[in-house]
Amino acid sequence: MSTAKKRQRDCDSRPVKLPDDAGAGVLAKLAWAVAHPARVRIVRLLISREACVCGEIVAELPLAQSTVSQHLKILKESGLIQGEIDGPKVCYCINREMLSELKQLIAAL
Amino acid sequence: MSTAKKRQRDCDSRPVKLPDDAGAGVLAKLAWAVAHPARVRIVRLLISREACVCGEIVAELPLAQSTVSQHLKILKESGLIQGEIDGPKVCYCINREMLSELKQLIAAL
DNA sequence: AATATTCATCGTAAAACGACGATAAAGGTC
DNA sequence: GACCTTTATCGTCGTTTTACGATGAATATT
Numbered sequence: 001m002s003t004a005k006k007r008q009r010d011c012d013s014r015p016v017k018l019p020d021d022a023g024a025g026v027l028a029k030l031a032w033a034v035a036h037p038a039r040v041r042i043v044r045l046l047i048s049r050e051a052c053v054c055g056e057i058v059a060e061l062p063l064a065q066s067t068v069s070q071h072l073k074i075l076k077e078s079g080l081i082q083g084e085i086d087g088p089k090v091c092y093c094i095n096r097e098m099l100s101e102l103k104q105l106i107a108a109l
Numbered sequence: 110m111s112t113a114k115k116r117q118r119d120c121d122s123r124p125v126k127l128p129d130d131a132g133a134g135v136l137a138k139l140a141w142a143v144a145h146p147a148r149v150r151i152v153r154l155l156i157s158r159e160a161c162v163c164g165e166i167v168a169e170l171p172l173a174q175s176t177v178s179q180h181l182k183i184l185k186e187s188g189l190i191q192g193e194i195d196g197p198k199v200c201y202c203i204n205r206e207m208l209s210e211l212k213q214l215i216a217a218l
Numbered sequence: 219a220a221t222a223t224t225c226a227t228c229g230t231a232a233a234a235c236g237a238c239g240a241t242a243a244a245g246g247t248c
Numbered sequence: 249g250a251c252c253t254t255t256a257t258c259g260t261c262g263t264t265t266t267a268c269g270a271t272g273a274a275t276a277t278t
Contacts, residue, residue: 024149031149035141036266040133047218054225067267069226074265088224088275099218106143106215109156109208145236163255176237178256183235197245197254222277228270235264242257248250 030102033078038063038071046081046094054083054090132214139211142187147172148180155190155203163192163199 034040038061045060046052058068072092075081079098084091143149147170154169155161167177181201184190188207193200 021146021150024146024153028144028146028149031140032144035137035144037130037133037137038266040137040140041130043218044133055223058225063266064268065225066227066269070266073226085225085274088222090225103215103218106212109152109212147236164253167255172236173238174255175239175257179236182256194244194255197252199255220278222275224275225273227272230268230270231266233264233266235262237262238260240258240260243255245252245254247252 027105030078030080030098030105033075033080034102036071038068039075042068042071042075042092043080043094043099046092047099051091051093053086054092057092136214139187139189139207139214142184142189143211145180147177148184151177151180151184151201152189152203152208155201156208160200160202162195163201166201 034043041061042057045057054069054072057072058065061068063071072081072083076083080095080102081092082095084093143152150170151166154166163178163181166181167174170177172180181190181192185192189204189211190201191204193202
């Protein structure tokens, strides 16, 4: 995704409110991605395994395949994980950059 | 809820599943507390100010007083903040221990 | 070609979230 | 006591989340 921060100089006299809010949104989104036990487990699994087929993730969780797929979609949209099609299977892996950004944003609290 | 599998102390060779799940819930709860822009801003505000009356927090956010109060309640229930009654006002402050736990859990990912 | 496997998506239902206004509770002030 | 300030809670409404089964698309396998 690379929704990098574009820095521009506006002649505003109050450069305080908006940046604060925007930054809050970024952290909130990433935090929300791991704000569910199933998603935490998926993230941890992918961190430890480095690459994992969807079926394995489903087998690891006490949820229906469609539900897991939903969580995977959410994690994918957050940028924390990536999915690569491999034949009829889909191989998921962690996006280390996004994970680092999450860690940094939390650590900077 | 609690569709948790009751796993007895059987001589299982894989003591991995249950701790993983429990820990996931703890992290998910703390992450969810900061999974909303308004709550991120409240947390940041309390970190920077060290103590803050509810009214100031309300003034800082573009939300109704009742809505902010809801968010404060959520943050209080997560343990991330504490509220102390001071006359008719309520003084909120960060719970540094919980904040550290959140940081540690994220960093340990 | 027919079938099986793998995964995403659709449709749906229940629950929770997020927001608000109105009201109540608790504490000061006159 | 009457009144104002401050905050929490209640009731409500619309939206989102979470979960599931069923279906569809894409690829392997036979």
